[in-house]
Amino acid sequence: MERDxxxxxxxxxxDNHHSEEEGVKIRKNIWKVTAILTFITIVEVIIGGTIxxxxxxxxxxxxxxxxxxxxxxxxxxxxxxxxxxxxRSNIRKTILIPYIFFVVYMIILISIIxxxxxxxxxx
Amino acid sequence: xxSEATQKIDKSVLWGGGRSPxxxxxxxxxxxxxxxxxxxxxxxxxxxxxxxxxxxxxxWPIGEEVFHSLPFTNGVFPLYYVALMTxxxxxxxxxxxxxxxxxxRNNKQQVIKWxxxxxxxGVFFLASQAWEWSHFIHGTEAGTTLSNGxxxxxxxMLVNEYGPQQYANFxxxxxxxxxxxxxxxxxxxxxxxxxxxxxxxxxxxxxxxVEKAGLYWHxxxxxxVFVFTFFYLV
Numbered sequence: 001m002e003r004d005x006x007x008x009x010x011x012x013x014x015d016n017h018h019s020e021e022e023g024v025k026i027r028k029n030i031w032k033v034t035a036i037l038t039f040i041t042i043v044e045v046i047i048g049g050t051i052x053x054x055x056x057x058x059x060x061x062x063x064x065x066x067x068x069x070x071x072x073x074x075x076x077x078x079x080x081x082x083x084x085x086x087x088r089s090n091i092r093k094t095i096l097i098p099y100i101f102f103v104v105y106m107i108i109l110i111s112i113i114x115x116x117x118x119x120x121x122x123x
Numbered sequence: 124x125x126s127e128a129t130q131k132i133d134k135s136v137l138w139g140g141g142r143s144p145x146x147x148x149x150x151x152x153x154x155x156x157x158x159x160x161x162x163x164x165x166x167x168x169x170x171x172x173x174x175x176x177x178x179x180x181x182x183w184p185i186g187e188e189v190f191h192s193l194p195f196t197n198g199v200f201p202l203y204y205v206a207l208m209t210x211x212x213x214x215x216x217x218x219x220x221x222x223x224x225x226x227x228r229n230n231k232q233q234v235i236k237w238x239x240x241x242x243x244x245g246v247f248f249l250a251s252q253a254w255e256w257s258h259f260i261h262g263t264e265a266g267t268t269l270s271n272g273x274x275x276x277x278x279x280m281l282v283n284e285y286g287p288q289q290y291a292n293f294x295x296x297x298x299x300x301x302x303x304x305x306x307x308x309x310x311x312x313x314x315x316x317x318x319x320x321x322x323x324x325x326x327x328x329x330x331x332x333v334e335k336a337g338l339y340w341h342x343x344x345x346x347x348v349f350v351f352t353f354f355y356l357v
Contacts, residue, residue, distance in 0.1 A: 012148045013331035015126040018227050023243045026224050041209050041351075048356045049201040053185050063357050070352040072343055081220045081341045083334075088135075091145035095155055097179045102166055109170070113177065120177070 033080045040069050154335045158342045161304075165346050168297055169353050175289040184286035186355040192258055205355050207348060208251045212305075213335045215244025216344040219312075223337045226330025231319065235328060238316045241340065245309035252302050259294065294354070301350055311336050 018026065044066060051062055079085035084092055110120050130148040137144050137212060144154055176183050187201035194204075218240040225233035227283025267284035275284040283291035315336045324330045 004266075010327070010329065011328040012127065012143060012146060012151075013327075015128075015146075016227055016331075016334070017229065018282070019163055020228060023224060023228050027221070030217060030224065034213070037213050038210065041206060041213065044205040044352070044356060045202050047188055049203075051271055053187070066352050066356050070348055073348045077216065077345045078346065080215055082338055083223075086126075088126060088144075088146045091147060091152065091155070094145070095159055098163075102163065106131060106170065115177075119180075121126075 001027050029080065036076060039075055040073055044069055128301075148331060150335055154338050158338065160268065161342065162346070165300075165349070168300065169349060172297065172353060175287070175293060176207070179287040179289065182286055184290055186357075188258075189285050190255070190355060194254060202355060204251070204255065205351065208248055209218070209351050210250050211244055211251065212344045212347050215241050215248065216341050218244060219337045219340045223330070223334050226324070226333045229325075229328075229330070231325060233323070234333060235316065238312060238319060238333065242309055242312050242316060245305055245312065245340075249302065249305055249309065252298065252305075256295075256298070259291075282294050296347050297350055299356060301343070301346055306348065307344050308336075308340050312340060 033104070047062060051058065053059055084095065111118060113119070126146070136142075143149070143152070146220035147155075177339065186205075190198045190205050191201045192204065193200050218237045221235050222237035222241060225237060260277045260279065262275075262284050265277075266274045266276040269282075275282050275332060277284060278294075280292065282288065282297070285291065315332050319330070324332065
């Protein structure tokens with residue numbers, strides 16, 4: 001079968017090209033994101049190494065902080081490194097919305113296990 | 124960027140056929156769909172890990188106490204080595220995005236330079252993981268004495284000195300599954316590097332293959348960010 005898709009689609013690939021001046025700006029953003037990711041990782045390691053892990057309010061807060069920091073890192077990797085932020089919004093939604101099912105799944109799981117929401121933070 | 128993705132196009136035109144409604148190539152959208160399903164696989168693994176942790180709450184080993192060694196030293200450095208691995212992977216992700224950026228300017232020399240650095244970063248990560256596994260399997264000199272007087276050093280698939288057996292099994296499976304992704308990523312990047320240096324992308328007039336390999340490579344980095352949090356930190 002003839003691959004007509006290759007010919008048609010080439011325009012989308014060449015479409016992403018940019019000039020030298022635009023490249024300077026894009027690279028500046030890449031280094032900014034690198035600094036943010038490195039900084040968050042260092043903060044995570046310092047917290048992980050200093051705060052003692054024992055069930056209680058402080059540790060629950062730390063766990064919550066770790067999850068928030070992970071989500072921030074994930075956002076920068078997906079939106080900037082994987083360029084999803086620059087794609088058309090319909091593909092962005094197609095990729096991200098399925099994870100709502102995942103979140104619902106987790107909420108239901110935590111709700112039905114013994115100990116429930118309070119127990120989860122004590123692990 | 125003046126690409127089609129940033130233009131406002133009427134829905135009836137966009138979805139009317141004869142064009143990609145996402146304004147991306149077939150290959151790129153398929154790579155994204157693969158990554159969506161792969162992320163769900165890893166998500167399932169991490170949920171299973173959460174279940175095991177919950178079951179063995181209290182007995183589950185603390186990451187900082189298991190992973191506190193650095194090669195060539197005897198001191199205690201909680202999670203330093205894992206943090207170094209995370210950093211290596213983040214930096215190789217940066218070099219990859221630089222290769223993609225150079226590709227968008229059709230700069231072959233820079234694509235080769237950044238892609239080569241990415242491959243080197245990936246090899247460094249794999250070597251680090253090999254050391255980590257070896258250290259985890261061999262364990263400490265003291266080990267743990269079981270109730271029947273048997274002393275366990277390190278870990279295998281049946282018994283380990285750190286805590287519940289599920290702990291070692293999840294370590295092997297999650298970091299192993301991720302490591303296999305890194306390995307295939309390095310191989311893919313290397314193949315693309317050869318293709319670029321042979322001038323195949325110049326013939327195509329675009330470097331989208333670098334971008335697609337890059338998507339996979341960033342995904343591997345993304346998964347490690349989650350593994351780092353949920354296996355080592357929390």
